Amino acid sequence: MEIIRSRRGLIVACCVFLLALIAGGENLPQNIKRNCSYTVTIQTTCTKGADTSGHVSLRFGDEKSNDMIVHHLNSKHVRQVDPLQPLVLDDIPRKPFQACLVDEFQVTGQCMESPICYLYLKLSGSDDWRPGFAQVEALEESGLSSKSFYFRRYLPRNVWHGSDLCSKEITPFGIRHKRKVFKKTPAP
Secondary structure, eight states: OOHHHHHHHHHHHHHHHHHHHHHHHSSSSOOOOOOEEEEEEEEOOSTTTTTOOEEEEEEETTTTOEEESSSSSGGGGGEEEESSSSOOESSOOOSSSTOEEEEEEEEEEEESOOEEEEEEEEEESSOOOOOEEEEEEESOGGGGOOOOEOSOOOOOSSEEEEEEEOEEEETTTEEEEOOOOOOOOOOO
């Protein structure tokens, strides 16, 4: 009988302890993913027919598989800048991706944990587009910003096209890249 009473007491004590943890746990910091802001700079080359009115999507990320996709980048357009100087041409909204111009876009999304090392663009539409370079600047921490990714060719339509500068291993058989596995994301 004595053993049963001590076990009941132990069970009651455990239940009270668990309830206290649950009630007090509301104030504990949760593992919340925060969002970060990025400025994306894209230059369109000066080649005849290099501009586009099609939709452009952007995908970039880091070595730790943090992947960010921006569908319809056109809608995030902020301003055009002078390609020869870092001066703003105007703050009036204009159509992005015009020949010989550099466009800036503001996007917000998942924070990167290491420097941005891959970037892909995707063109949807009926006309061609020839970007010169693209770069992503992490506004919260400049050490996570990307280098410039160069294209200088017409992009194929409806296909992710870009560069992956993440870690690579040199083997006797050539350069081996770490395999990236992208999560499926629902279309907007």
